[in-house]
Amino acid sequence: MKTAEIAQRYLDFFEKNDHLIVPSASLVSDDPSLLFTVAGMVPMIPYLTGVVPAPHPRIADVQKCIRTNDIEEVGRTARHGTFFQMLGNWSFGDYFKEGAIRYAWELLTSSESDGGLGFDEKDLWVTVYETDDEAEAIWRDIIGLKPERIQRLGRADNYWNTGQPGPGGPDSEIFFDRGPAYGKDGGPAVDDTRFLEIWNLVFMQDFIENIRGKTEFDIVGELPMKNIDTGMGLERVAFLKQGVENMYESDQVRPVLDRAVELSGRRYGVQHEDDVRFRVVADHVRSSLMLLSDGVRPSNEGRGYILRRLMRRTVRSMRLLGVDEPVFPELFAASRDVMKTTYPELEKDWSVLSASAFAEEETFRRTLVAGSTILDLALDETKKGGGKTLSGPEAFLLHDTYGFPIDLTLEVAEEAGLEVDRTAFDTLMQEQRQRAKDDARNRKRQLADVSVYRDLRALGETGFDGYTALEVESRVI
Ligand code: ATP
Ligand code: MG
Ligand code: MG
Ligand code: MG
Known part of the structure; x- marks a missing residue:
């Protein structure tokens, strides 16, 4: 079952059950406290809070999402993409726990010939919040799930x-x-690799x-x-239904991975670290393409910095x-070709999107060399000197004079088994900012060649904005 077909089955099912189907919102969230749309509920916030009346008491959609706080997991777990699509259904003051649980179960377990996803009940487990007797009773008494398949977890998880x-x-x-x-037996409370989370049903009932x-x-x-707010990972369902090992091998991502393999002349499935890199490339190319398509452009701040980082990690991984x-x-063409069925704007806007992507690669290549x-x-x-730490001034010189990003220095140093004196680097950065402020006028006058000035700006100031941005984002999820 192709990814697009799973999405369609999801929408058909909820449409049949009186949900209004709405298109995906942009990856660029309207919410100023969020950099990106990190979940299907983000565009629903005004309806969930009652600030804006929902157009219908039941809504369902397939929402494009970006989660940069999962970036370190990408390629290493089977299930984390920086870009993914979340299938979601909402009830605004309409059905509650029983309705949400019944719908989810019916869609997951009804047969493919009945329009369902055809999961075998024997493969499914659930968790509930430790004091949520009501949800547990619904799973046990109404759905008929064996009590040992229902686990209670605390606030951190549920x-x-x-x-x-x-x-x-x-x-x-x-x-x-x-x-x-x-992995280990014992259910999702014990092992989140073997027991793969596919769907989260949130019961919004409390005021905290x-x-x-x-x-x-x-x-x-x-x-x-x-209210009910649910989210199911489309790529997770897709890779399970397709019988492959992870989401990067599912039909909307794999073609990019294959292209990367061809370009490298190496093989996939032979060496673990190479495999992680192939998966990172496949993931980041798609995320970058989708971000470009929603109007983000590589830059040194905020959203643009995240995009730049995704693109630069791609180049680095390929190297x-x-x-x-x-x-x-x-790579971008490979991703466009497979994603354009669902997102036709990728083809329509290709010349603009690709120009931005290709220019970014060129800039970064010059920096890297x-x-x-x-x-x-x-x-x-x-x-050679027996040291274990690259000094702050050295890292700073690379950043300041050669425009070599600090995150890359950290990564390369780690690969070489060394640390970087980050504290000293940060101090030097602070001092540089102050100096920059002090002689802003002078510097502008000296840099008569505007293109040099632009390049310097393009290469400087990496790292910090991005990290702050990541923190802002993970706080809200
Ligand atoms: P996990 O614990 O696996 O990181 P999560 O609990 O962070 O997932 P939720 O915030 O509950 O995920 O999001 C709802 C659903 O979206 C998840 O059940 C999962 O199917 C999917 N999902 C979440 N994060 C990702 C991701 N980075 N890539 C792909 N799918 C994801
Ligand atoms: Mg997560
Ligand atoms: Mg989880
Ligand atoms: Mg979850």
Whole structure:
């Protein structure tokens, strides 16, 4: 079953059950506290809070999402993409726990010939919030799930909130058991690799206040209007249904991976670190393409910095796979070709999107050539001298003079088994900012050649904005 078909089955099912089907919102969220749309519920916030009346009490959609806080997991777990599509259904004061659970179960377990997803009940497990007797009873008594297949977990796993005073609520998650070859027995409470989370059902029922931490807050009352918010990972369902090992091998991602393999002349499935890189490339190319398509352009701040980082990691990963030539023309086209069925704008806007992507690759290639040689030398010298840490001034020189990004220095140093004196680097960065402020006028006058100035700006100031941005984002999820 192709990814697009799974999405269609999902929408058909909820449409049949009186949901209004709405198109995906942009990856660029309207919510100023979020960089990106990180979940299907983000565009639904005005309806969930009641600020804007929902156009229909039941809505369903397929929402494009970006989660940069999962970036370190990409390629290493089977299930984390920086871009993915979340299937979601909502009830605004309409059906509640029983309805949400019944719908989810019916869609997952009815046969493919009946329009369902055809999962075998024997492979499914669920979790509920530790005090949510009601949800547990629905799974046990109405759905008929064996009690040992229902596990109770605490706030960290099964309680949703925004981190702000306001709505919150327990959730119930559905997991697929991939079998003993993938990890320990004992259910999702024990092993989240073998037991793969596919669907999260959030029961928004509480009003929470006095937030002291992610799991430290007080439940002070009930919401006047109780809502349902669910999210299912389309790529996760796709790879399970397609019988492949991970989401990067599912039909909308694999063609990019294959193209990367061809370009490298290496093979997939032989060497673990290479495989991770192929998967990172496949993921990041698609995420970059989808971000470009929603109007983000590579830059040194905020969203643009995230896009730049995804693109630069792609180039770096391909170089580590032995490819020094430009790769974006091939890889982006491969992603466009497979994604355009669902997102026809990718083809329509191709000339603009591709021009931006290809230019970014060129800029970064120039930076890399200059910086890598110097960094390798510095790392060699450090090692020879018996040191374990690349000094702050050296990292700063690379950044300041050669425009070599600090995140890359950290990565390369780590690969060489060395650390970087980050504190000293940060101090030098601070000092540089101050200096820059002080002689802003002077500098502009000296840099008569505008293109040089632009390049310097393009290469400088990496790292920090991005990290702050990532923190902002993960806080809200
Ligand atoms: P996990 O614990 O596996 O990281 P999550 O609990 O963070 O998932 P939710 O926030 O509950 O995920 O999102 C709802 C659904 O979206 C998940 O059940 C999963 O199917 C899917 N999903 C979440 N993050 C990703 C991702 N990075 N890539 C692909 N699918 C994802
Ligand atoms: Mg997660
Ligand atoms: Mg989870
Ligand atoms: Mg979850």
